[in-house]
Amino acid sequence: MNIEAIGAALGLEVKCxxxxxxxxxxxxxxxxxxxxxxxxxxxxxxxxTRQVHQNIVAVASLKELAGIILINACEPARETLEKAEAxxxxxxxxDLPAFELSGRIYNLLTSGS
Amino acid sequence: MLTLADxxxxxxxNSVRAGAKLIQIFxxxxxxxxLLTLEITDDGHGxxxxxxxxxxxxxxxxxxxxxxxxxxxxxxDAAERSGGVFQVNSEENCxxxxxxxxxxxxxDRQPLGAIINIIIILIISNSDIDFFxxxxxxxxxxxxxxxxxxxxxxxxxxxxxEIIKYxxxxxxxGLQDIEPEA
Numbered sequence: 001m002n003i004e005a006i007g008a009a010l011g012l013e014v015k016c017x018x019x020x021x022x023x024x025x026x027x028x029x030x031x032x033x034x035x036x037x038x039x040x041x042x043x044x045x046x047x048x049t050r051q052v053h054q055n056i057v058a059v060a061s062l063k064e065l066a067g068i069i070l071i072n073a074c075e076p077a078r079e080t081l082e083k084a085e086a087x088x089x090x091x092x093x094x095d096l097p098a099f100e101l102s103g104r105i106y107n108l109l110t111s112g113s
Numbered sequence: 114m115l116t117l118a119d120x121x122x123x124x125x126x127n128s129v130r131a132g133a134k135l136i137q138i139f140x141x142x143x144x145x146x147x148l149l150t151l152e153i154t155d156d157g158h159g160x161x162x163x164x165x166x167x168x169x170x171x172x173x174x175x176x177x178x179x180x181x182x183x184x185x186x187x188x189x190d191a192a193e194r195s196g197g198v199f200q201v202n203s204e205e206n207c208x209x210x211x212x213x214x215x216x217x218x219x220x221d222r223q224p225l226g227a228i229i230n231i232i233i234i235l236i237i238s239n240s241d242i243d244f245f246x247x248x249x250x251x252x253x254x255x256x257x258x259x260x261x262x263x264x265x266x267x268x269x270x271x272x273x274x275e276i277i278k279y280x281x282x283x284x285x286x287g288l289q290d291i292e293p294e295a
Binding site for chain 1: 115194220221224
């Protein structure tokens, strides 16, 4: 399943990185502690977070994550969007809190298998 | 508490509740030693040793509306999470100093955030208190002192919209000049 399909299924708002929405999502990770995400997220994962600072783009880029989804209708910072656009990292926004969003994405990713 | 500015507002509000007349906020970014230091000093009524011990306990608060007070424990956590240290010194009837250091380039160091907005909020909502903000970035430094501004504006209140506009402009320009990394 790619990010575009996840976004469509959950009504997420795409903020940037549209050209990378076709990337296949291999799993997901939820967290706000950047070092924890660095240590535990894997290539191709979708990352669910409350952080909006540009550092999230650096982490997503280094770990080659499929994309970032911000929870609770959070607005990404302007620099975050600029960096994400340059790094071709999709950032999407959900109205849901992390717990619910993670559960729904988990269901989407595991329902096919 | 997503940014350092959030912590600063929280700690400064403690100082306000402690009856401070002057609140000093120092930020120092030291690139060579990869260190960010935050220091907030007030001349409020301070805390006795046993009260200070309790203030570091997340289940203690001086407020009556909430059962727990998390300001100091959360700042301590934020500092230690980025490889820094946290220290509070307080003397009854003299004041309190809260000092936290952070790894400037540590991945888990919270970003500085909307520091100008926070300082403006503090000035507007506490017009009888003076604020001294000093921000150092290596060899460059910016200062904003409401005691100096009050001398210039004489009997115009410090929270007059025009004065606030001036302070905001001066802070935007001053911080731009020192190019903060945080």
